[in-house]
Amino acid sequence: MDQGCGELLFVNGRIWLAPPQTAEVEALLVRQGRVAAVGELAAVRAVAGAALEVDLQGATLLPGLIDAHCHLLWYGEMQRRWVDLRGASSLAEIQARLRQRLAERPPAPGEWLLGRAFDQDRLPGGRMPTAADLDAVASDVPIVIQRVCCHALVANTRAQALAGVQAPEGLLTEDAMDVVWRVVPPMTAAERVAAAELACREAAAVGFTGAQCIVATAEEVAAFRELARRGALPIHLRLLAGDLALLDPPEAREVVPCRTLKLFADGSLGARTAALSQPYADQPETSGRLLWDPPALRECVRRAHCAGYQVAIHAIGDAAIEAALTAIAAAQAAHPRPGARHRVEHASVLPPHLVDRLATLGVTTVVQPQFTVSDFWTGARLGVERAGWAYPFRTLLRKGVPVAGSTDCPVETLDPFQAIARAVARTVRAERLRVPEAVALFTRGAAYAGFGEEEHGALFPGYQADLLVVPEDPRELRPRRLAALRPELTLVGGRVVHAVGRFRGLG
Ligand SMILES: [Zn+2]
Known part of the structure; x- marks a missing residue:
């Protein structure tokens, strides 16, 4: 501090x-x-x-503002470890950004140089960078740069040698990328703590005094707790984890509690993997898919519910939201626990009957106002009627559904005021919020989602x-x-x- x-x-x-x-x-x-x-x-x-x-x-x-759903360690790792290549408009610029990092922070032996979010469509002629282009930056350091979509990478000669592959021009796509990712050394415990600290400091600098942060491993939980132990954690944190084994036992009283089970019911609208009840308007042969069989989801939610935990279910399509609410309703019916405060994350496609169901069940929706601009293809994916059901912030508030605001950083920018402004400036006028309501998503709303409103x-x-x-x-x-x-x-x-x-x- x-x-x-x-x-x-x-x-x-x-x-x-x-x-x-x-x-x-x-x-x-x-x-x-x-x-x-x-x-x-x-x-x-x-x-x-x-x-x-x-x-x-x-x-x-x-x-103070509270981010109800973010990935701070992922963000911190990106900031510390990855050179941001977004917006680079020439090969020389990509190379210059990589060289600058090498000069500022020379890699330790065995350390890799990683770049992210390049886009060859921005480069003259649309030519993909090659292994030779990266060798020209450094031939003795393994270098990998990832395309903006995350579905393609280019590795230099040294990186390919360490991975045991020889790819034409160093280009690998989709599953073929795994041979490279497998040999990139994971962050050390010390690097993880440093990444967590950097992300939390940036959060404080933009106005977040608290965050509900998703973690993937016991090492990530340990990184935040180590930061707290050193007195170097600048904001209040609660953790959400995808595995019951990572959650605190009931008697634990951690400074950084981990008492929320985070599940995925479906994918994303962008990739057409969000589960819709009717086919995608721009690809009628698919309606996405649920990532769980409904009975298995119900059982998983029931176990967490009965163990006293909060459940947070990522559900974007209406079929996924329906499955999530059905699982939550079944758990509550069998073992009523009024203070459970279960939540649906994103809840993007909400036809009126699902808004009513959220209200009846008292399930919190954790929304990302920045999605309303980033997901510019929502109308194409959903067609006119369903697009009108997307992100109905005002309707949710009017119906009495608890709503919490979040950035989902680094999916969106770590910036509460950008998110607040987007909730206010919706193109769908009927769903616009006034500034005090939009701010309240990130104060009272997010505090409630994290059991902190008192x-x-x-x-x-x-x-x-x-x-x-x-x-x-x-x-x-x-x-x-x-x-x-x-x-x-x-x-x-x-x-x-x-x-x-x-x-x-x-x-
Ligand atoms: Zn997320």
């Missing part, structure tokens, strides 16, 4: 306590990591004692002092400016984890 828990009295700004409510107060006192008092300036000052007074100079202070997601007295200060009031910004908003100050549990500009002195 950057600093111990000081006593801070915030004054002279817009202090927004609990989105979506719009109530503001004149002053807020932070003491021992919590909100100690809020209200009129004179009253709060009277109890502030020797607290350091922070003049907000008209800036807006709001509750001390996170608002700034009532007694709540954790998780807050951020932004230079302009998000409620007064047009979507473009809203999307570009960045905190100048982020506090987590009363500690300064990010401070720039006029608040730098607090950091």
Whole structure:
């Protein structure tokens, strides 16, 4: 952590306590990591004692934002380990970015140089980079670059030798890539901790004070807990894991809890693997597919439910959402547990009867407003009627379904204000949210999804002092400016984890 828990009295700004409510107060006192008092300036000052007074100079202070579904270790690994080749428009630019990384961080013996997201269609003539192009960067370091779609890679001569393959021009696609990925050394434990720290710090810098983060292995769980043990975890974290064996035993009281089973019911609309009840409009021979037989899914959900865990089911197509809700309903019917807070992740294609079912069951939907722009092909995949059922944020709120916001980073950018702006600026006008509602997806909504709404997601007295200060009031910004908003100050549990500009002195 950057600093111990000081006593801070915030004054002279817009202090927004609990989105979506719009109530503001004149002053807020932070003491021992919590909100100690809020209200009129004179009253709060009277109890502030020797607290350091922070003049907000008209800036807006709001509750810390929470990402209800992200992959921070995956993101941290990408940031630390992979050279980003997105947008490179010439072979020389790809080579220059790789050379720059070699110069900045020379690889240890045995370490590979990895690049991601190149797109030969952006290069003159559309020519694929070759092994020789990469050998020209370095012939003694194994180099692999991956195409933006992740379905093709180019390996240099050294990498091919280590993998025991000889591919024409170094190009490998689909399953043939596995021989290379198998020999790329995994991150060490120390690298994993460093990647986790980097991702959590970036999250704090964009305004996240908490995250619900998906992990794949015991080593990933250990990395976050090691960070916490060192006192270097800047945000609150909860973990979701795909294997019951990775979840905490009931009696455990971990600082970084792992008590949610994350399952996949289907794939994605982009790849036409999301399970629809009717065929894809732009490929009528398929309707995607469920990744589970419904009875097996029901049994898996039942086991986790009965063991006291939360279940989070990735379900994008309407058939997958239906299967997920059927499994959750069966578990609840057999063993009622009103506080289970099971969730459906993404819940993209929601015909009216499934919205009603979500409401009846009280199942949380964890949504990604950034998908509404990235999935520009939704209309083509689904056709007109079903496209109207995609991402019905306002309908969900109106029907009383709990809704939590997330970025799904690194699938989308780690940027809460971009996500908030996209929920506000929907092209489907009927499903637009107002700014306070969109912010609340990432405060109260996400806090509820993570069982934290009694001390996170608002700034009532007694709540954790998780807050951020932004230079302009998000409620007064047009979507473009809203999307570009960045905190100048982020506090987590009363500690300064990010401070720039006029608040730098607090950091
Ligand atoms: Zn995800």
